[in-house]
Amino acid sequence: MIRTLVVAAALALAFSAHAQKTVKIGVILPYSGQFADGAKQLDDAIKLYVKQHGDTVAGKKLEFVRKDTGGIAPAVAKRLAQELVVRDKVDILAGFLLTPNAMAAGDVSAEAKKFMVVMNAATSIITTKSPYMARTSLTTPQLNESLGTWAVKKAGIKSIYTMVSDYGPGHDAEQAFTAAFKVAGGTVFGSVRFPTANPDFAAFVQRAKDQNPEALYVWVPGGAQPAALGKALAERGIDARKTKVLGQLELADESARKAMGDVAIGIITAAHYDPNHDSKLNHEYVKAYNELAGRNPNFFATGGYDGMHLIYAALKKTKGKTDGASLIAAAKGMKWESPRGPVSIDPETRDIIQTVYIQRVEKVGGELKNVEIDKIPNVKDPVKEKMQK
C-alpha cells in the first residue's frame, strides 16, 4: 500500500514540475461558421510566428490549446474560457476575432487574473473589461476618425453620403467617421443602412447615386459583401475615380479587389496593415506567410502575428513568470517594429498605438494594389482618449 502512495506522490511531483516547464496558451477563435476564414488567417499567422521564433521562450515550452466558438456566441466563448482556465490550466488567453466573444471572455480574464491578448475584435470598450487584457489589432474609431479628419483636411471633401451595415461595428465606424468629418468642417447630407444578412446592394447604391454625392463613405464586414458592393457600384455607374469612395480596409482587401476587378480602382481606405506596405520586415513576413498559408496575410493575420510577438516579449521580460499581473505589467508600454510599422501598447488603456495609412486602389504592373498616399503616425484609440480627459 505504501509503495503505491510513493509512486503516486512522485508522479504528482513530476507532473507539477512539468507544469513549471511549459506555458499553456488557450486560443479561442470562430474556426467554424461564418467567420471561419478570418480565424484561419489569424491561426496561420500564429503558426508562422512559432515556426520562425521556436516554441520555447524564457526556457519554457509553449503549448497551444485551440477552441472553436463557431461564430458569434458569447455564452460559448465564456464557457470555453472558463474551461481553458479551470480544466486545461492555461496561463494566457489569446485569439478573439469577434467583439461579443472577446467581451464575454474578458470577464473570465478579470476573475481568473489571466493575461489575455485580443488579436482582432475592434470595439473600443473591450479592453476595459479586464485589467489583464491587451489588444494588438485595432479599434474601429482609430481608423475611421483618422479617415474622417483626413477626408476634409487633406482630400478637401465638403459633403459626403454614408452607407453602412446595420449592426454594431457598422454603427461604430459610421459614428467615428462622421464625428471627425463634422469636427473638421465637412457635412454629412444623407445616410442609409444595409441589412446585415446577405443584402443585395443595387437598391441602396441606386439611392446614393440619385443624390449624386461628391463622396461616399461605406462600411461592410469582410467576406462576400465588399465584392458584391463593388459590383453594385460599377453596375450603377459610380466610378471610384470620380465620386470618391471612402471606407475601412475590408472594402479593398485582396479578395474584394480580385472579385471586383478594375471597378475597384480609386477606392480610398484607411488601414493599419496592407501586404503591399513597403518595409523589409513586411516583405519577409509576406514571403514567409505565403510559403506557410499559400496566400498573402491580411489584417486578421497581422493582428495574430503581433499578438504572438507581444506574448513572447512579455514572457521574456518576466523571465517566464506567467501570472496575469506581471505579464500585463511587462506588456504595458511595450514598443516594437511590426510588419505594419512601429507599434506600441498604451500603458493606460493597454490598447495598441499604431500608424494609420490612407491608401488608394491603383493598377500597378497589371495588378490591383493598395498604394499608400498618406499616413498618420502614433494614433491612439480616440474613444478611450476622450474618456480619460
Place this chain on the structure above:
Amino acid sequence: MLGSLAGVLFDGLAYGMLLFLLSVGLSVTLGMMNFVNLAHCSFAMVGGYVSVSLMNRFGWPFLATLPMAFLAAASVSVLLERGLYRRLYRASDLDQCLLTIGIVFVSIAAYAWLYGTEQQAVEGFPPYLRGSLQFMGINLAAYRLFLVLCGFLVTAILVASLEYTRFGAKVRAAVDNQRMARGLGIDVDRTFMLTFALGGGLAGLGGSLAIEMVGLDPGFALAYLVYVLIVVSVGGLGSIGGSFAAAIVLGISDMAGKYYVPWLGAFLIYLVMVGLLMWRPQGLFGKR
C-alpha cells in the same frame, strides 16, 4: 423619378430570378416529391464549386461550366438518393429534416476542407456579362439581364417538360399516388430517382449562377436555406409557376422596400412572407 422606379423594378426582377433559380430545384424535390430536402443548398454548392474549379483551374468559359454544374449536382443527388433518401420516403418529415441537416453539416465541412474557407474568386469571368447597358434611360446590369433570361428559360423548359411530356406525366402520377402509379406500370423508383436528379441538377445550376451575385464559400449551404424555403412555401407546394411568381413578388418587394423604405429593409422580406402565407396558407398556386 420614373427612371429609378423602372430601375428598381428591374433589379427586383433580377433578384427574384436569382431566388427562383436557387429554389426551383427545391420546389421539385419538396414541392412535388414531398421530401423535406433541407440539403438543397448543398447541391447548389456542388454546382458552384464545380464551375469555379472548371473556370479557375481549367480555364473553361463561364457558360460552358453551367451544364457541367447541372450534371455534377444531379449525379451527386442521385448518389445520395439511392444511398440515403430512398429509405426515408415514408419516414416522418422530422426524420427527413434530421437526415438533410446532417448532409448540410457534412457538405460544409467537406468543402471547407477541399477548397478552404475563403471566398471563391472567379477569374476569367466573361467581360460582356459584367458591365451594364443603357436601355431607355435605365441602367441595366448585363449580368442581371442574363439572370432574367435564364429564369424565363428554365421555367419554360420545366413547365413544358413536366406538363406536356410523358416523363412529366409519369412524375406527377408517381408523386400523387405511388400505389396507383405502380398499378399503371410506371417504374416509380426510377421516376423518383430522375426527379431527384432534376431537382439536384437545378440546384447546381442555381448555385453556379449565384456566384457572381452573392459569392461562394462553404457557409453557402446554410446562408441561403431560409430564403429558398420562403420562396417555395410562398409559391405553393408542387407548382413551378408558384415558385416563379413568389420569387418575383419577394424579389421586387424586397428591392423596392430597401430603396423606398430603407429603415424597414431587413424586415420587409419576412413581413411580405408572413402576410402572403396568412392570406394563402397553401401558397400562391399551391394545390394542397
Place this chain on the structure above:
Amino acid sequence: MLSTRNLNKSFGSLVVAQDISISVPRGARYALIGPNGAGKTTLINLVTGMLRPDGGKIILGEEDVTALRPDARVKRGLARTFQINALFPQLSALESVVLAVLERKGESKAWWRSLPRYGEAVDEAFSILESLRLGPHCQRLTRELAYGQQRLLEIALALATRPRALLLDEPAAGVPKDESAELFTAISNLSRELTVLFIEHDMDVVFRFASRIIVMVGGRILVEGAPEEIARDERVREVYLGKRRHAFA
C-alpha cells in the same frame, strides 16, 4: 328534436344540397338512404357544422345552431361518427373515450391534476365501452383494434359527448355481415331518449331498425315515409332499389 329548413349548399355549379327540410322527433330512429353521391354525407357535414350552408336553418331542440362552430354544436348535444374511421391511433380505446368525456365536462382544461384523479370520468368512459362490448379491449391501442371494434369505438366517442341527437355515417361500413348485425343491436338498444339518424346501404338492416326512412337523390329529398311505404314506392324502386323484389313486400 333535430330539424333543418330549406338547407342549400353548392360548390360553384355543383348543387350538393337543395332545399332540404327534415324533422327527426326525439327518440326516433331515422334512416337516410340514397345512391352514392346523393349528398347524404354532405347533409351530415352541414348539420354538424363541418360545412357552412349557403342558405337555410338547422334547429337542435328549440335552438337555431346554424351559426355555431362544430365543437359548440357538440356541446349542445349533436354528435356524429365518421364514414372513414377518424380515431386516435396512438391512444388506447379507453384514453380516447376518457378524452371525449373530459371535453364534455369541460375538465380537459385542467393541466395540473393527473388523469387518474378524474375517476368519475374514467368510470363513465369505461361503462360506455362496456355497453358496446369493448370493455376487455379498452387498454389496447386504437391502431391495434380490429376494424369492427374501431367502428364501435367511433360510436363510443360520439356517445361520450352525451348527445341528444346522434348522426351515424354508415356505421357498419366495411364490417363483415355477421358483425354488422351485432353492431346494430348495440345501436338499437341505445337509450330511448336518444334521437338517431343513420346512413346505411344494407336494406335488411335499414328495414329492421329504422322507424322512418328518408330517400335522397342528387342533393334533394325524393320521398320520406314509413319503411312499408318506401318499399312499395315506384320512384324509389326505380331510382334506387332497382328491379329486385324486396323480401319484405
Place this chain on the structure above:
Amino acid sequence: MASANGYLREKIRWRALELVFWPATLLPFVVTPDYLSLASQIAITALFALSLDLILGYAGIVSLGHAAYFGTGAYTAGLLAKHYWSEPLAGLLVAGVAAGLVGYATSHIIVRFRHLALIMLTLGIGLLLAEAANSASWLTGGADGLQGIRMSPLLDFKFDLYGKTAYAYSLAVLFLCFLLARRVIHSPFGLALRGIRENAARMPAIGAPSRAHLRKAYTIAAVMAGIAGALLTHTTSTVSLETLSFERSADVLVILILGGAGRLYGGIVGAIIYMVARDQFSGMNPQYWYFWIGLLLITVVMLLPNGILGGLGALYKKSQ
C-alpha cells in the same frame, strides 16, 4: 383485468429508468468537476428542447422559430439584471412571464395554420424578432450584445469560474420544469394535446376547442423557453442576438428530433448527446468538426427512426 383507473395510474408511475437517471445527473459534481459549465449549458439546452417537445412532440406544432421565446427570456433577464434587480430567482419569473406574453400573443397566429405554412410562420416570427432586437441596439446592445450585466449571487452562492452554482441552478430549474411538464402531459389537458396531435380533425367532433388548447400549450412552452433563456443569461452574464437566431431554433429542433420527439426525455437525451459530441469533436478538430456531427445525425436517423429513444423503444418492443 386491472380497473380502468389502475391502468391509467400504471401509465403515469415513475419508471425505474427515470429513478436512476435523475440522481445520475448529480454525478458531474463529483466525477467531472471541470465540466460543470458545459453541464449547465447542457441542462439549459435540455430545458429549451423540453419546451419545444411540449408543442412539437405532444401537440404536433413543428416550430423553426422557438428561439424567439428563448431570446425574449434571455434579454428580459439581462435588462432586469442590468437596470433594476439582479437577484436571479425574481429575474427567472419575470423572464418566464415576458416570454409567455410574447408566446400567447403569437399563438393566436400560429394555431390557425398547419404543415409548411405553420413552420414558415414560426420561422418568420423568429426572424422578425431577431431583426427588431438588432435594430433596437439602444436597448439590446445590438450585435455587441447586452453589456453591463452584474448578477448578484443566488442564495449567497456566487456564479464563479467553476460553474458549480451555475450547474446546480440550471439542473434544479430543469428538474422543476420537468416535473411541471410531466404533470401537464399526464393531465386531462395533456391528453387533449395528444388527441390534437393524433387527429386534429376529430377534436371538434368531440366538442374540443382545439385552438384554445393549442394556444395554452404554446404559451406554457414559451414560458419554459423564456426561463431557459434567462438561465443562460444568469449563468453567463452575457446576452447576444444569437439567443434569438435561426441557428439556435434549428439546433434545438435537431436536438429534439435526435433524441426523439413526444417522449418527454427526448429533448434531454438529445441535448446531452448532441452537445457532448459537439464539445468533443470540436475539441479534437476545431475546423472540421461539423463533418462528424453531420455523420452522427445521418447514422442516427438511418439506424434509429424517430430518434434515439424512438428507435430504442421500437427495438425494445421487438425484443419482447
